[in-house]
Amino acid sequence: GIDMVLVERIVARSPRLRRLLYSLSLTFLKAAFRFRRTGLDAFARPTLRLSQCLFRTASSRIRRRYAAEPKMTSDSRFVLRRLSLKLLIVLIFAGAQSPLPWGFGKALTMMLFMSAAISCALALMNHQRFRLGVLSYWDESLAFVLLGQTARMVFLR
Numbered sequence: 001g002i003d004m005v006l007v008e009r010i011v012a013r014s015p016r017l018r019r020l021l022y023s024l025s026l027t028f029l030k031a032a033f034r035f036r037r038t039g040l041d042a043f044a045r046p047t048l049r050l051s052q053c054l055f056r057t058a059s060s061r062i063r064r065r066y067a068a069e070p071k072m073t074s075d076s077r078f079v080l081r082r083l084s085l086k087l088l089i090v091l092i093f094a095g096a097q098s099p100l101p102w103g104f105g106k107a108l109t110m111m112l113f114m115s116a117a118i119s120c121a122l123a124l125m126n127h128q129r130f131r132l133g134v135l136s137y138w139d140e141s142l143a144f145v146l147l148g149q150t151a152r153m154v155f156l157r
Helices: 004-013 015-038 041-058 060-067 074-096 103-125 137-155
Strands: none
Touching: 015 041, 074 103, 074 137, 103 137
């Protein structure tokens, strides 16, 4: 088969090829409609699929996906390690609260939300911005909120 990643990277670098693929997809789309009008559904479906494939290959959404491939920086690795360490500590403390009346689920949910609040406060204190490509306390707080919501849905129905 054809390596689609290679084809998409070539298309991303050539505007002429992209325009050609757009016009070919439009031509095949017209042909698919003609086949459907004449009752040749056996030809209409593959022609329509080919038109969609050509359009997706030439579309900007696919070009953007391969144009800027994110690389993991050392700062982002540090944030991931810090997040996993905090998550481990939260799980240990929530597990220690399981014999108590409120139980593991409620303790885990509250600790995850508190960790999210602490991460937001640290992001504000460190004057961190929302940036793409580099993880920060903001991303950490978002992860804790998502985990807290998941724990809330699982344990506190």
